[in-house]
Amino acid sequence: MLYRESGQYKTSYIADQAIFPIREDRIGMGLIGLAAVCIPFFASDFFLNAIMTPFLILALAAIGLNILTGYAGQLSLGTGAFMGVGAYSCYKLTSIFPDVNIIVLVLASGLFSAAIGVVFGLPSLRIKGLYLAVTTLAAQFFLEWCFIRIPWLYNYNSSGAIEVPERRGFGDVILTGPSASAMTQYFVVLGIVVAITLAVKNIVRGRIGRQWMMIRDMDIAAELMGVRPLTAKLSAFAVSSYLCGVAGAMFIFFYLGAAEPSAFSITLSFQVLFMVILGGLGSLVGSFFGAAFIWGLPIVLRAGLPALGIGIAAETVFHIATMIVGALIIFFLIVEPHGLARLWSLGKEKLRVWPFPYG
Amino acid sequence: MDLLYSVFIDPFVQMAEMPDFLLQVLWEGFVAGVLYALIALGFVLIYKASGVFNFAQGIMVVFAGLTLVGLHEKGVPAYLALVLTIGVMGLLALAVERFVMRPLVNQPDIILLMSTIGLTYFLVGFGEFVFGGEPKQMITQELGLPTGSSAFEIGDGGLLILQHIDIAAAVIALIMVGVLAVFFNKTRIGRALRAVADDHQAALSVGISLNQIWAIVWFAAGIVALTTGIMWGARSDVSFALEIIAFKALPVLILGGFTSIPGAIVGGLIIGVGEKLGEIYWGPLVGGGIESWLAYMIALIFLLFRPQGLFGERIIERV
Numbered sequence: 305m306l307y308r309e310s311g312q313y314k315t316s317y318i319a320d321q322a323i324f325p326i327r328e329d330r331i332g333m334g335l336i337g338l339a340a341v342c343i344p345f346f347a348s349d350f351f352l353n354a355i356m357t358p359f360l361i362l363a364l365a366a367i368g369l370n371i372l373t374g375y376a377g378q379l380s381l382g383t384g385a386f387m388g389v390g391a392y393s394c395y396k397l398t399s400i401f402p403d404v405n406i407i408v409l410v411l412a413s414g415l416f417s418a419a420i421g422v423v424f425g426l427p428s429l430r431i432k433g434l435y436l437a438v439t440t441l442a443a444q445f446f447l448e449w450c451f452i453r454i455p456w457l458y459n460y461n462s463s464g465a466i467e468v469p470e471r472r473g474f475g476d477v478i479l480t481g482p483s484a485s486a487m488t489q490y491f492v493v494l495g496i497v498v499a500i501t502l503a504v505k506n507i508v509r510g511r512i513g514r515q516w517m518m519i520r521d522m523d524i525a526a527e528l529m530g531v532r533p534l535t536a537k538l539s540a541f542a543v544s545s546y547l548c549g550v551a552g553a554m555f556i557f558f559y560l561g562a563a564e565p566s567a568f569s570i571t572l573s574f575q576v577l578f579m580v581i582l583g584g585l586g587s588l589v590g591s592f593f594g595a596a597f598i599w600g601l602p603i604v605l606r607a608g609l610p611a612l613g614i615g616i617a618a619e620t621v622f623h624i625a626t627m628i629v630g631a632l633i634i635f636f637l638i639v640e641p642h643g644l645a646r647l648w649s650l651g652k653e654k655l656r657v658w659p660f661p662y663g
Numbered sequence: 664m665d666l667l668y669s670v671f672i673d674p675f676v677q678m679a680e681m682p683d684f685l686l687q688v689l690w691e692g693f694v695a696g697v698l699y700a701l702i703a704l705g706f707v708l709i710y711k712a713s714g715v716f717n718f719a720q721g722i723m724v725v726f727a728g729l730t731l732v733g734l735h736e737k738g739v740p741a742y743l744a745l746v747l748t749i750g751v752m753g754l755l756a757l758a759v760e761r762f763v764m765r766p767l768v769n770q771p772d773i774i775l776l777m778s779t780i781g782l783t784y785f786l787v788g789f790g791e792f793v794f795g796g797e798p799k800q801m802i803t804q805e806l807g808l809p810t811g812s813s814a815f816e817i818g819d820g821g822l823l824i825l826q827h828i829d830i831a832a833a834v835i836a837l838i839m840v841g842v843l844a845v846f847f848n849k850t851r852i853g854r855a856l857r858a859v860a861d862d863h864q865a866a867l868s869v870g871i872s873l874n875q876i877w878a879i880v881w882f883a884a885g886i887v888a889l890t891t892g893i894m895w896g897a898r899s900d901v902s903f904a905l906e907i908i909a910f911k912a913l914p915v916l917i918l919g920g921f922t923s924i925p926g927a928i929v930g931g932l933i934i935g936v937g938e939k940l941g942e943i944y945w946g947p948l949v950g951g952g953i954e955s956w957l958a959y960m961i962a963l964i965f966l967l968f969r970p971q972g973l974f975g976e977r978i979i980e981r982v
Contacts, residue, residue: 379773431966434716434772434921438913439966442959445910453950524980570910574780581777623792630784637781638766641774 307655323505340494344487352486353559355603360490360497361554363595366579367504367588368547373577374586375508376540377520378428382440383576385447386545387552388568389417392457394553395466399459406471406479407492410557414549420447421545428537432523444570451565467562480557489558496554500547505588507543516540517586548576582636584645593644601629674944686823688943689936694829696935697836698894702912703919703927704840705887710921711860712880713764716772718779721909722786723885727752728892728901729790732799741805752885760878768873787903796903801896803828808897832894839890840928843883847924852879860922914962920972929973934958 307328314320324330344352369383394413398406424443428436451457458466470481478484479492507513515536518526527533556563575598583594605625640646678685702720709717730751734744763778803810809827816822847853858866859876867873895905915934919926941957971977 373773427963427967431970434776435917435966435970435972437776438917439959439963441910441913442956442963445956445959449952449955453952578777578780581773585773619796620792623788625788627785627788627792630781630786630788633781633784634763634778637770637774637778638763641767641770 306658307652309656323502344490349486352490355600357486357490357493358555358559359595359599360493361551361559362576362579362599363592364497364500364554365548365551365576366583366591366595367501368544368551369576370580370583370586370588370591371504371508371516371547372540372544373580374584375513375520376516376537376544377523378425378537378540379433379437380440380544381437381570381573381577382424382443382447383548384568384570384572385444386417386421386548387555387572387576388447388451388565389420389545390414390549390552391556391563391568392451392466393417393549394557395459395468396457398469398471402469402471405473406557407473407496410496410550410553413553414546417549417552418542418546421541421548422538425538425541425545428541429533441570444573448565448569451568463564465562465564466556468557468560482561484558493554493558496550500550501588504543504547508588512536512539520586578633582633582643584643584648587643587645589648590643590645593648597644598629601632602626605629669948670945677944683823688939690823690825690829692936692939693932694832694935695939696932697833698891698898698931699908699912699915699935700928700931701836701839701887701891701894702909703915703931704843704924705884705891706912706916707919707921707924707927708843708880708884708887712856713775713859713877714772715764715775715779716921717884718776718909719782719786720884720888720912721906722783722790723752723755723888724892724895724909725901725903725905726755726786726790726892727885727889728801728896728905729794729799731889731893732802732896732901733794735802735805736799741802741807744802745806748889749886752889753882756878756881756885759881760874764877764881765874783906787906791903798900798902798904801893801901803897806893808893828894828897832897835890835894839887840924843924846883852876856880911958914958917972918962918965920974923972923974926972926974934961937961 307326309326312325312327314325319325324333343356347356365383365387368386369380372378372380390413393416394409397404397409397413401409420443424440427439431439452464455464458464461467468480470483471479473479477488479488508516515526515531516539518529518531519533519536519540523533526536552568556567560567579591579594579598581594582597583592584590602625605628606621609621609624636644702724705720705723706717709715709720727748731744731748734747735741739747759782763782767775767778808831812824812826814822814824845853847856855866855871855876856879858869858871859873863873866876892901892905895908899905911934912931915927915930917930918933919928919930938954938958938961942951942954946953966972
């Protein structure tokens, strides 16, 4: 009734191959886009700063990992470190080129993490599956060590942490630093995330993306059919690390404001991996769902638990929240191993025949 | 030239100059390696029987240690606390089998891996909720473990100091491995375990209960975790920081192969000794602290030449 593609005839290939071929999808996306633009005018700074901005940034990181794990089938536990590479190279770039627009630098810093990602992706040509996952841990621990032990990376300051300088752009708008407004940062992040997501959507449904999926489904067969594993796997590592790097740079510059090396520890890698798995492997919309779930759940629990039981210590709430997150992850894996994206598509199937049970 | 000298020659000169120090380093590495091997053993047990890469092994070590110490703090005698902790690990095994493994049977590897990470979060939250987050002292003496140390003289005036607890750890680890080897090879349940490891369906069809076997391996892994917890706890503290050592066991695993018990032990020793040697003799060149990733690099380089690990089963791929 509300959502059906029947009767929507395409008269050109361009219309047929559009990202959203169905009119209702386009309307839905338009509404979501409108909501995303309107939110800052109604929401509090806390909501923008602590929930929406990090959610978008982590969704981008999740898309990055999803390219590698969901599309190309290479399990990686080094996401946190690749985000760190982006953050640190962006920090170095801002101190070397103080006058360049920060957005350009954020986008450029992804290139460094892409290069490092390719280097650590080289073993994937010989090593597969869980063995590869463990070798990506080498990247995680080695890069973390570099962030601590190479003082050049944090400009030799005594604290060992990187602090985001104030940068202006687009005339005289403060984009980063402590005095930047939550709304500006939200819009910058929103713009970058939307642009990159659209680009990625086009990559994964194009030639390169199909190669990745062939490699994922069966690498030997893909090789026999003319896909070069070298280019396919390494391009997956490069694109994935680029996204993670940009996400990491934004994480510091538009969300945290300052960071120590521990911000990019293995915990972050796991968090992003959870977003990918719970959201749905090989699904871009799933990455957003996963990010919203994993980032939002602890916040909701921490806000919601004291409302239920009166007078529990803040620490206890935190512990119980950790427990519940763990249990819910297991629960979700049991009821829907294909992730929230699968629930989403099931919902669409139901909506198609609504109000009839089947059609 | 200087660089080449300091990388390839100088460390060996240092080793030759102070053989007692070298021996001390080797011994430290050996003990660390034994303990890595113990954790890796916990991984291997579960991986062999169910194909699950159990990320929660590290937190199980912490959890077992905390339960033991926590019970003792409540006034339970040490040995009774030990027995009770074994009971708790048994309950944990049953719960994991019932609520995590059974519903997830036949899922892809990555889903099972994630479920054990979920289990890790749960146990971290649960452990902190019950026992609090502060580090605790392991009840080494109450359990009758030796605490002293003895020094041996080597060559002209060199000293080698052996902590008794380290010797005990090595001995207990060896006994543990021996018991497990006998258990796997000589008993009825052990044969069933190996059958399940070989082929789930074939094992089911000859009447082996998968659920029962899984509960048993998780219990065995729990006991290995308890042993590891006691030993690591005696060397430092029992705290959630110990969870990190689980990550140390991963390079051991890929070095030895996921499915091989001897592999876990040999891999553990290689990583333990290699890590200590690297840290002491080559670490200062790059500013120290390389212990955190050296093991991974060793394993990574190794894997490039032998993708299935030292003792792993040959990887055969068919299209």
